[in-house]
Amino acid sequence: MTIAQGIPTTDLDYCLSQLLDKKPPKLLPQETIQQLCLSLKMQLLGVSNVMKLQSPITVVGDIHGQYHDLLEIFQIGGTPPNTNYLFLGDYVDRGYYSVETISLLIALKLRYPERVYLIRGNHESRTITTNYGFYSEVLNKYEGSIDVWTYITDLFDYLPLGATIDGRIFATHGGLSPSCQQLDQVRALDRFREIPHDGIMADLVWSDPDPEIPDFKLSPRGAGYLFGYEIMNKFCHDNDLVQMVRAHQLCNEGYVSYWEGKCLTVWSAPNYCYRCGNKASVLEIHHSNFANTKTSTSSYPKDKDNQMLPGQFFNVFEASPENDEDTENGKGVNGITSSTDEIFNSFYSEKKSKTIEYFL
Ligand SMILES: [Mn+2]
Numbered sequence: 001m002t003i004a005q006g007i008p009t010t011d012l013d014y015c016l017s018q019l020l021d022k023k024p025p026k027l028l029p030q031e032t033i034q035q036l037c038l039s040l041k042m043q044l045l046g047v048s049n050v051m052k053l054q055s056p057i058t059v060v061g062d063i064h065g066q067y068h069d070l071l072e073i074f075q076i077g078g079t080p081p082n083t084n085y086l087f088l089g090d091y092v093d094r095g096y097y098s099v100e101t102i103s104l105l106i107a108l109k110l111r112y113p114e115r116v117y118l119i120r121g122n123h124e125s126r127t128i129t130t131n132y133g134f135y136s137e138v139l140n141k142y143e144g145s146i147d148v149w150t151y152i153t154d155l156f157d158y159l160p161l162g163a164t165i166d167g168r169i170f171a172t173h174g175g176l177s178p179s180c181q182q183l184d185q186v187r188a189l190d191r192f193r194e195i196p197h198d199g200i201m202a203d204l205v206w207s208d209p210d211p212e213i214p215d216f217k218l219s220p221r222g223a224g225y226l227f228g229y230e231i232m233n234k235f236c237h238d239n240d241l242v243q244m245v246r247a248h249q250l251c252n253e254g255y256v257s258y259w260e261g262k263c264l265t266v267w268s269a270p271n272y273c274y275r276c277g278n279k280a281s282v283l284e285i286h287h288s289n290f291a292n293t294k295t296s297t298s299s300y301p302k303d304k305d306n307q308m309l310p311g312q313f314f315n316v317f318e319a320s321p322e323n324d325e326d327t328e329n330g331k332g333v334n335g336i337t338s339s340t341d342e343i344f345n346s347f348y349s350e351k352k353s354k355t356i357e358y359f360l
Contacts, residue, residue, distance in 0.1 A: 061090075062267055064092070068323050070104065089205065091121070105118060121174075175206075215227070243264065257308065270320075288311060
């Protein structure tokens with residue numbers, strides 16, 4: 001077996017230049033991806049399921065293979081290592097550039113390990129990526145070989161499940177679990193495995209907040225739960241938190257704030273799947289000085305939308321113009337365009353009444 005402990009900085013910089021400086025971005029060779037994944041797995045072995053991070057940090061939601069829009073995020077939010085980034089998962093599937101997107105994030109994580117943090121979304125999974133684009137994209141881009149998909153999905157098993165920021169904010173991909181009252185229960189999980197069908201690990205990546213209910217309800221997604229304000233309040237209280245930040249749900253305005261900012265959704269794929277017309281955002285957390293913030297109310301008026309906590313700013317952006325070429329020329333590049341119509345029809349038919357919609 002090849003031991004890829006520390007990959008030399010010069011090699012990582014070369015990988016980054018292949019992805020960042022070439023138009024279109026150059027695919028990294030299979031052997032390189034294998035080395036990068038092996039090296040990152042070694043590094044992640046020693047990382048807690050819930051990382052302890054500090055502000056200032058910029059939190060990024062779902063990207064889903066929209067590589068040009070990821071580059072746009074670095075344009076508006078700063079480039080690593082000048083800006084610290086926490087990515088909340090769902091790097092792959094749907095968009096045309098899952099391979100380039102995850103390759104870039106892996107290379108950035110290895111190059112700037114104290115500046116870039118990646119957690120796991122529900123799409124960082126073998127079963128989901130087999131059905132929603134990443135697997136087919138690898139087959140197409142690596143001439144019929146699925147090795148790169150194997151290396152990367154094996155790496156997904158090592159990704160942490162969440163993070164705390166300044167000890168006061170909990171960040172995860174989806175949301176809360178009826179099986180989990182304490183963050184220590186997340187810390188105690190054996191995360192080095194495929195995402196299971198149920199239990200805490202599944203719920204963290206699949207659940208969604210619901211302003212219409214007080215407690216838990218089964219999710220219409222078929223995995224995870226919907227959770228209401230009483231659940232959110234109790235979890236924050238019991239874990240000495242003021243807020244949860246999560247991704248996982250398309251937002252037309254790029255973000256949604258629930259319960260006076262106690263729960264935030266950040267969505268970072270503008271014009272999702274090149275056709276939803278939505279905005280996107282990244283959440284800049286400059287500090288967590290909440291001394292004057294009222295945090296103890298037991299219920300919230302539903303119309304008090306989009307309130308922020310001090311020191312936080314949603315940087316909203318729209319789709320990069322470079323996407324236009326791809327939607328004309330790159331159609332079907334990873335075999336997803338023909339099979340998604342049903343999902344989109346249901347999105348459009350309900351769009352009038354809802355600002356947020358469920359997608360896998
Ligand atoms: Mn998701």
